[in-house]
Amino acid sequence: MRCKFCKSRDVEVFLRQYGLALCRIDFLRFFEKRIRYAIDKFKMFDESDSVVVAVSGGKDSLAALYALSSMGYNVEGYFLDLGIEGSSDVARDKIIAFSKKFSIPVNIETLEEKLGYSLPEVGRVMRRPSCSFCGILKRYYMNNWARGKVLVTGHTMYDEATTLLANNLQWKLSYLARQYPVLPAEDGFAKKTKPLVFVTERETAMYCFFNEIEYVESSCPLSKGATSRKWKRHLLSMEHSTPGLIIRYLKGFYSAKKHISLPSVEEECVENCERCGYPTTAAGLCAVCRIKDRLTNLSK
Numbered sequence: 001m002r003c004k005f006c007k008s009r010d011v012e013v014f015l016r017q018y019g020l021a022l023c024r025i026d027f028l029r030f031f032e033k034r035i036r037y038a039i040d041k042f043k044m045f046d047e048s049d050s051v052v053v054a055v056s057g058g059k060d061s062l063a064a065l066y067a068l069s070s071m072g073y074n075v076e077g078y079f080l081d082l083g084i085e086g087s088s089d090v091a092r093d094k095i096i097a098f099s100k101k102f103s104i105p106v107n108i109e110t111l112e113e114k115l116g117y118s119l120p121e122v123g124r125v126m127r128r129p130s131c132s133f134c135g136i137l138k139r140y141y142m143n144n145w146a147r148g149k150v151l152v153t154g155h156t157m158y159d160e161a162t163t164l165l166a167n168n169l170q171w172k173l174s175y176l177a178r179q180y181p182v183l184p185a186e187d188g189f190a191k192k193t194k195p196l197v198f199v200t201e202r203e204t205a206m207y208c209f210f211n212e213i214e215y216v217e218s219s220c221p222l223s224k225g226a227t228s229r230k231w232k233r234h235l236l237s238m239e240h241s242t243p244g245l246i247i248r249y250l251k252g253f254y255s256a257k258k259h260i261s262l263p264s265v266e267e268e269c270v271e272n273c274e275r276c277g278y279p280t281t282a283a284g285l286c287a288v289c290r291i292k293d294r295l296t297n298l299s300k
């Protein structure tokens, strides 16, 4: 087998969904080209924008930060240390090592200093699984950090397709209306983008391996039974028997969206939180300010 582009015999990667054999150098080029394609197609950002990549310490977000930096974008990383023992600390170490090795700045905040509690403590005080607060809190602090800039998350093609499948199966129309790789800035808050939308996790793993990027291999210990993992497994088994199915499913949705009438998100009345200014659909306080108040009341 020869590399599709340079015709050398040093093929190291085979991408089933495209039927593409590639040498290492051409794979790295191809990977960055897929990212550039998503950035340009969805008008995510350009070289003049300040871009913040939210990093978890996993392969996807670190690959995104490294790729965008080497592609010449003006990027910095952002990590929220949730205080999960044996997980957040390991991620933090990997991220600090990454930042030093590649001289890419990464800002670190801890939930403990922002909120007064780590994520497991929030769960304990509120008597609910910590996972039910994780997404809200992460989104809140990463959006606050990225105010006035462009926020990038490491969601890949399979993450997006899994969300699409879950929203599809439950006919969550307003979620489908909002699902897109770029969401505009609102009220001074960050524009949100997903430039890895056309690359897979296997590709981000190879990209990290070839660039000697060390990352955390295990996923969050608190989210083991998440339903989204089940949907992802189903999708992957369909992809296995029908290579290319997932990318067609996702791309098909993005183009079909232009022709389908979904309940408009604009109908939702977004206001600013009375206390912190964060955009919210609830009247008065945003979800995080409510969490803060409940934590204060419960721990009195």
Ligand code: AMP
Pocket (backbone or CB within 6 Å): 053, 054, 055, 056, 060, 061, 078, 079, 080, 081, 082, 138, 142, 152, 153, 154, 155
């Ligand atoms: P998850 O919600 O864990 O599926 O992660 C989705 C994306 O959110 C990742 O690809 C990262 O871009 C970002 N992210 C996850 N965890 C963190 C964190 N602790 N700090 C900053 N960004 C994060």
Ligand code: ZN
Pocket (backbone or CB within 6 Å): 273, 274, 275, 276, 277, 278, 285, 286, 287, 288, 289
């Ligand atoms: Zn608020």
